[in-house]
Amino acid sequence: MENIVRHFDQYLSLNEEEREALTSRLTARKIKRRQFLLQEGDLCKHFTYVVEGCFKMYGVDKSGKEHNLLFAAEDDWIADLDSLHKERPSSLFIEAIEPCSVLQLSKGDLWYLYTNFPKFDRNFRVIVEDKYIELQNRLLQTFSSTAYERYAFFLAQYPQLSLRLPNTQIASYLGITPEFLSKIRNERTGK
Amino acid sequence: MENIVRHFDQYLSLNEEEREALTSRLTARKIKRRQFLLQEGDLCKHFTYVVEGCFKMYGVDKSGKEHNLLFAAEDDWIADLDSLHKERPSSLFIEAIEPCSVLQLSKGDLWYLYTNFPKFDRNFRVIVEDKYIELQNRLLQTFSSTAYERYAFFLAQYPQLSLRLPNTQIASYLGITPEFLSKIRNERTGK
DNA sequence: ACTTACCCTTAATCTAGTTTAAGACTATTT
């Protein structure tokens, strides 16, 4: 709980009343490795704050291959906003890569906070804006650099994550096969 | 001006006071075809609402090729949020594809509205969330479908835009060359 | 400690999409 309160201190920090409203509505859960927070076809019902561990959110194409959209580790938020807000079945999976502990807000609780404390509108606006910026940079990179460059950039941007994740997951995030990533890695160390 | 007021009616609609606060701060501008709203290296200083016409936002890779991140036409918002919020030089261009008329909010005015009328925090939160969802779907599609499928999807999703835009711009948006798009189009009509 | 399942690598073959080049068409500007 301290984690999430400190998290909000980065934005407009919460007063006594807001903190109480938030913490009384959060549900703490432990998620095992390989357990799902969300599966294709489900309605996404929660906005999830990661206290510990790491999740991947991915889609599966018609040939059954997984494509990682993002990872969420400590102090990050994760949800399929499309499903959560538009109330339609998700086309995505959210799966624990490590044993995780999380704090969850239901859609109803989120709305309660938005309606009664404008600060949450503000803070979540900023949080979503930051995520939008990340996604925009990722899309631009996907179009304008080679797999080799994208891997180098991933290592530079997420050095800690790159050590925790199996290469097969990184490959899926970069939009390449594990075999090709292996080749790239080999060329790097060969220098 | 009526356009933008109607635009906000989709969300929490504005009362008299909010409407006045908004409209008194908007600056109307005409932008000619091929004129830039933003160039690489500039600071993005405005959030721009498109009343008429169409813009493209794109990045240029080191070999000089353009990669379209998005188009913004009537009733849409456009800005490089990264540059606007983080106050760093943009790596993007925003250029008019058609003669345009826009309404602009400066960063300071935006902040004034956020601070004095929480409804703007709410409405812009929802606007950015919708744009996040769009981008997330686009990224997933880029990873998990062929160029042929992405083109078909683009036609289905933006039928009106596809008629207004030259194919070379659509190709750049899909992440392929105009030559390859021409081939795809040829295969389609050949059926 | 065992074992099962995942993970990493290498290498040969293959393919979706790029590059280069060239010609015809079509807007926009003067």
Added chain:
DNA sequence: AAATAGTCTTAAACTAGATTAAGGGTAAGT
């Protein structure tokens, strides 16, 4: 009305990255 600049197409040669296959390594769960 001419001229210039952007647009669309076709086709041949090429390349980044996929696929298939196979062997060895390493970590998780029992």
